[in-house]
Amino acid sequence: MALINTIREKSGWAVGAIIIGLLLFMLGGDFLYGRSSIFGKNDLTVGEIAGEKVEYDQFNATLEQAKQAFIQQQQRQPDEQAMGYLRDQAWNQTIFRIAFQQEFDKLGLKVSDEELTDMVQGNNVHPSIRQAFTDPATGQFDRTKVIEYLRNLDKLPPQAQDAFRNFEVNLGPERMAAKYNNLLKLSTYVTSAEAKRFDQGQNTRATVRYLMVPYFALSDSSVKVSDEQLQAYLDKNKGRYKVEDGRTIEYVSIPVTASAEDSATVRKTVDELATQFASAPVDSAFVKLNSDQPTSPAFLSPADMPEKLRAQLPLQVGKVYGPYAENGTYSLYKVSGQKAGAQAAARASHILIKPEGTTPEADAAAKAKATEVLNKIKAGADFAAMARQYGTDGTTATGGDLGWFQQGRMVPEFEKAVFGATSAGLLPAPVKTSFGYHIINITAPKTTQTYQVATVQKSIQPTDATRDAAYQKAQALKGEATSLETFRAAVAKDKSLQKVEAKGLGRGDQAVNNLQGARQLVRWAYGVNPEGEPTQVGDVSEVFEIGDQYVIAVLTGERTKGTADVASVKPEIMALVRNELKAEQIMKKLNASKGTLEQIAQAYGNGAQVKTAEGVVLGQGLIPGLGNEPVAVGKAFGLKPGQKSAPFAGEQGVLIVEPVSVQPAPAATDVKAVRQQLTAQRTARTDGLTYEAIKQHANIKDNRTKFF
Structure with missing residues (x-):
């Protein structure tokens, strides 16, 4: 509380208070840390940085700061993926705190109480303070409001008090870092000779x-490469192949997918809902009670409807359509009203013939080609087949079908032709647009009709019995696989299983190939096996549940930090x-x-x-x-x-x-401007390069996989 006491000594009493909770969010707890270990054991360390051990509770305090900042910003609790990012953020902050503090001490950098006071209410106010206490109406920073806030801090809710105390803790280290970085930035210098050489290089x-x-x-x-030649190349270029710790695993995923019986069970439920839906007095209430993804009934044009419902046009008011199965979901659609919409919709297919150039001759050739293809279709050729053969855009695979579209989504010439047609059928002549010549077939003429549709959806989920069956299969594989050899043999014996390899897994990885949220699998590869011993090459994992699948892995390789092997x-x-x-x-x-x-x-x-x-x-x-x-x-x-x-x-x-x-480059007319340009470029890189240099020499040992 040194800062608050200093400010109180320098300030008069006032009334009122302003919420300053956003300050914690803006700083993110970059420098806050603890000192004691909740475990009380020296060997339970998260890591070591520049010779200093990082205890679990120290790291967890920084992590909690980052977590609270995330909650304030996102208004939700972080999921496991977000927690992975927050742990990395907290670790980088810890590296900064320890490794940089040693650099500060070497230079004798200090921050006085006077400086801290100045950052809150003096001439060099911290940007967070300035933003929090600036009047939105006038845009003016009000120093008296800061004083009012501090005088009444003890009367504010505990959360507000903690927020400012955290901010106070951050001020000193942040100011120290700014001093250090400025020392390096201000040492950046570009000579006139350098500027001239740079200018010549860019303009010669x-x-x-x-x-x-x-x-x-x-x-x-025709070229044979030996292992000796590969090793010689690697030895010669060691600096280009520096690597961090890595693990290689082979794994098998056993998905938990809904069975035919599961689908039939859901279908039976949906059939019952279809009957109830037809007589439901309030569609929106029925949807809210029975749909897995409830949405409000809405008026839809044919262009906005699901394809299976669109295939039933024209729709009948009061009728329930479906159930339709698609992408693991059964859907029911009830039409409760109809009216003319604001925009027309139509469906058409086309064959685009693009000119091969911008000359009048190229345009005439494209028009002649389009006319030739159109005449073939008039003579009986299949439109879709002609589109696949002669089309020059992305619709060739679908036979030229553009689907339904509303007016206003196509180029004017094309729309005029489509929405000017009064019936389905082939337009008599090619239509020219900025893209080329279009042969157009109207498959559904324009309509402004819209329908109010209420939707009930039920996901086809695996039952507990299906999940248990997948788990038992995974456990059976685990029972057979006790080593790398037996793992591979067991997988090869079961044709329904597919073995996948993941190379170079990093300590902090959250995903393994396409397996998202696979942190537990990565930790196993770096951690301890079920027998309590460090995981060794050839060890087989326990059965992990990752998303909707069970995963079993075997460690096949280890890579230590340093130079990559061949x-x-x-x-x-x-x-x-x-x-x-x-x-x-x-x-x-x-x-x-x-x-x-x-x-x-x-x-x-x-x-x-x-x-x-x-x-x-x-x-x-x-x-x-x-x-x-x-x-x-x-x-x-x-x-x-x-x-x-x-x-x-x-x-x-x-x-x-x-x-x-x-x-040759003309003589530089403004060497000073070139020097400023180069200086700005180098200065912009200083912070990042400084951090990487200090990190590289901090002899970091990262043991976070023991805990997270």
């Missing part, structure tokens, strides 16, 4: 001719090493030829191509039409016009470059 351009033989010109089978990155580095070997072959063959680029390409044979790229920028690694080729750009600007480089390995193949002309 060249026209470059190049010969390229892409790596894919040689078949992969096996885990083999597909990636295999391609890179293969390209290196291909490059050696291609360069050897290219070096055997002399002359112009065209002569060298002709001597090389198939695969070699010569092209010209204009507007190649010195300060960028791109060659227009080719892509990212930084080495090629560097070599091109290192040669005089007309000089050829030797063959070299690029990103996509082996190249020889030859600059045609170079346009």
Whole structure:
């Protein structure tokens, strides 16, 4: 309470209070933490950061702060997925608190009571205070309201008092972090020479001719890559393949799906509801009482109706339609009224013939083609078959069917033709729009008729008996699978089971492939098995219930933090090493030829191509039409016009470059502006780079999987 007491000493009494609960939300408890362990045991630690152990209750205090902020913002309790994100947030905050505090101490950074007071009611008010005590009508910050609030804080509800005390705890560390980051940001400096070089790099351009033989010109089978070569490549490029802890598992999912008997049971219930629905005096009340997804009755045009109900048009008022089964749900529809709607709806199919260009000749050719196809349909050809054969848009797979649509959803020329028709049938001539020429078949002419529809839906859910049967199947598999070998054998024996592999699971992962909410499975892979021993490769898990399925897994691999092993990155580095070997072959063959680029390409044979790229920028690694080729750009600007480089390995193949002309950058007219631009770019990256650098050197040990 040091801050409050200091402020009270400096402030006069006032009356009234303003709710300041939003302050906790805005800060999120980034720095609040506890000191004692609720377990009282030193070995029950969540982790270790920069040599300091993080006790469970310390971490849980920070997590609770994040959780309360989430509840205030979202107005709901966090689900398990959200809790996973909040745990990561709390862990990052803990890293910041411990690792950064050591940096603050090294520099002797402090925050005085005077500074804290100034952040609440002085000349440098904290943004959260300013927002909370700004008059919405005038937009003016009212310092007296802050004083009133603090003078009456003890009289406010406990929640409001806790909110401000948490905010007070946060002020000092936040101010300290701002000082530290500003020290680094203000040390960012760009010289005039750097600015000039940057400006030249962005504005010097060249026209470059190049010969390229892409790596894919040689078949992969023509190059053999040994394990020794892969390991040598990895040893040479260790910095590119740093990894965190990882686990690899194989697992089987046994879904809990409704059986035919379950569906029949729900169908019987829905049939009974259909009879009751027909005589229900108040449709909305019946829907609310009986539907799994109750919605209010609404007037629907044919364009907005479910397809199975639309197939029954015209509908009869008072009649119940269904039940219809779709996507695991039985649906009943009762029509309780009808009226003319504000917008017309129609249904049509079309065949779009697009011009192959923007010239008058291309337009005339498209029109002639559309007329030809239309005449075939008039002569008896099937419209849908013609749409699949000649259509040029996304409706070809459905025979050109556009379904029902309301007026106002299509381009004007198309709508005029469709909604101008008075009956179903093929329109006599192609219709031109900005997309091309349309051959149109009206399958349902325009109508403004709408129907008031009440809907009752019942989900087809598995019964307890079905769920028990799936669980028993999972337990039977667990009984057979006691090791990796027996697990694989048991799965192979049952053709209804499918084994899936998940590689490189991280400690904090919430999902395993498509299994959402699979945190318990990840914890098992990193944690302790049922016998109380650390999970080892070959251990088989217990039966986990994840969503609507039972899952059994076996741990097949472990990866420790550091450099990846060859096996885990083999597909990636295999391609890179293969390209290196291909490059050696291609360069050897290219070096055997002399002359112009065209002569060298002709001597090389198939695969070699010569092209010209204009507007190649010195300060960028791109060659227009080719892509990212930084080495090629560097070599091109290192040669005089007309000089050829030797063959070299690029990103996509082996190249020889030859600059045609170079346009130097004009002299920079505003070096100061360029310096400011570069300084702003570097400063913007400072916070993130600082955090990552300190985190990297904090020797972090993350044991959260023991608890969460």
